[in-house]
Amino acid sequence: MEKLSIVSHDWKWFVYVIECKDNTYYTGLTWKPELRYDQHLSGLGGKYTARHGVKRMAYIEEQADLETARKREQQIKGWSQEKKERLIKGEWKSEW
Numbered sequence: 001m002e003k004l005s006i007v008s009h010d011w012k013w014f015v016y017v018i019e020c021k022d023n024t025y026y027t028g029l030t031w032k033p034e035l036r037y038d039q040h041l042s043g044l045g046g047k048y049t050a051r052h053g054v055k056r057m058a059y060i061e062e063q064a065d066l067e068t069a070r071k072r073e074q075q076i077k078g079w080s081q082e083k084k085e086r087l088i089k090g091e092w093k094s095e096w
Protein backbone atom coordinates (compact mmCIF):
# COMPACT_ATOMS: atom_id res chain seq x y z
CA MET A 1 0.00 0.00 0.00
CA GLU A 2 1.37 3.40 -1.00
CA LYS A 3 1.94 5.84 1.84
CA LEU A 4 0.34 9.23 1.20
CA SER A 5 2.47 12.24 1.88
CA ILE A 6 1.07 15.54 3.13
CA VAL A 7 3.67 17.30 1.00
CA SER A 8 2.76 17.09 -2.66
CA HIS A 9 4.79 18.61 -5.45
CA ASP A 10 1.54 19.26 -7.33
CA TRP A 11 0.08 21.50 -4.62
CA LYS A 12 0.50 25.22 -4.64
CA TRP A 13 1.39 26.79 -1.31
CA PHE A 14 0.48 30.29 -0.24
CA VAL A 15 1.67 32.63 2.49
CA TYR A 16 -0.99 35.08 3.57
CA VAL A 17 -1.46 38.02 5.91
CA ILE A 18 -4.81 38.74 7.53
CA GLU A 19 -5.56 42.18 8.89
CA CYS A 20 -7.41 41.83 12.17
CA LYS A 21 -10.13 44.11 13.48
CA ASP A 22 -7.68 45.68 15.97
CA ASN A 23 -5.31 46.53 13.04
CA THR A 24 -2.79 43.82 13.91
CA TYR A 25 -1.68 41.16 11.42
CA TYR A 26 -1.77 37.39 11.39
CA THR A 27 0.57 35.55 9.01
CA GLY A 28 -0.01 31.96 7.96
CA LEU A 29 0.41 29.44 5.15
CA THR A 30 -2.00 27.15 3.37
CA TRP A 31 -2.59 25.24 0.18
CA LYS A 32 -6.27 26.31 0.05
CA PRO A 33 -6.43 30.08 0.68
CA GLU A 34 -10.21 30.45 0.30
CA LEU A 35 -10.95 27.62 2.71
CA ARG A 36 -8.38 28.86 5.21
CA TYR A 37 -9.78 32.41 5.10
CA ASP A 38 -13.29 31.05 5.71
CA GLN A 39 -11.94 29.12 8.71
CA HIS A 40 -10.47 32.31 10.13
CA LEU A 41 -13.75 34.17 9.57
CA SER A 42 -15.68 31.46 11.41
CA GLY A 43 -13.33 31.61 14.40
CA LEU A 44 -11.82 28.19 13.69
CA GLY A 45 -8.72 29.37 11.84
CA GLY A 46 -6.53 30.04 14.82
CA LYS A 47 -6.53 31.36 18.36
CA TYR A 48 -5.05 34.71 17.33
CA THR A 49 -7.66 35.57 14.72
CA ALA A 50 -10.45 34.22 16.93
CA ARG A 51 -9.40 36.67 19.67
CA HIS A 52 -8.60 39.65 17.45
CA GLY A 53 -11.30 39.24 14.77
CA VAL A 54 -10.80 39.25 11.01
CA LYS A 55 -11.09 42.41 8.95
CA ARG A 56 -9.75 41.21 5.58
CA MET A 57 -7.26 39.10 3.70
CA ALA A 58 -4.62 41.79 3.27
CA TYR A 59 -1.92 39.95 1.33
CA ILE A 60 -1.25 36.62 -0.33
CA GLU A 61 1.65 35.24 -2.32
CA GLU A 62 2.23 31.89 -3.98
CA GLN A 63 5.31 29.90 -3.09
CA ALA A 64 7.12 27.18 -5.01
CA ASP A 65 6.79 24.50 -2.31
CA LEU A 66 5.99 23.90 1.35
CA GLU A 67 9.55 24.44 2.57
CA THR A 68 9.80 27.81 0.83
CA ALA A 69 6.37 28.79 2.15
CA ARG A 70 7.38 27.93 5.73
CA LYS A 71 10.54 30.00 5.46
CA ARG A 72 8.65 32.94 4.00
CA GLU A 73 5.94 32.70 6.68
CA GLN A 74 8.58 32.82 9.42
CA GLN A 75 10.33 35.71 7.73
CA ILE A 76 7.15 37.81 7.55
CA LYS A 77 6.14 36.87 11.12
CA GLY A 78 9.44 38.33 12.29
CA TRP A 79 8.80 41.68 10.66
CA SER A 80 7.56 44.82 12.37
CA GLN A 81 4.01 46.06 11.89
CA GLU A 82 5.37 48.83 9.66
CA LYS A 83 7.27 46.45 7.38
CA LYS A 84 4.18 44.23 7.02
CA GLU A 85 2.13 47.28 6.09
CA ARG A 86 4.68 48.24 3.46
CA LEU A 87 4.53 44.72 2.00
CA ILE A 88 0.73 44.88 1.87
CA LYS A 89 0.85 48.28 0.15
CA GLY A 90 3.21 46.90 -2.48
CA GLU A 91 6.22 48.90 -1.32
CA TRP A 92 8.44 45.93 -2.06
CA LYS A 93 12.18 45.86 -1.60
CA SER A 94 14.18 43.17 -3.37
CA GLU A 95 16.08 42.23 -0.20
CA TRP A 96 12.84 41.27 1.56
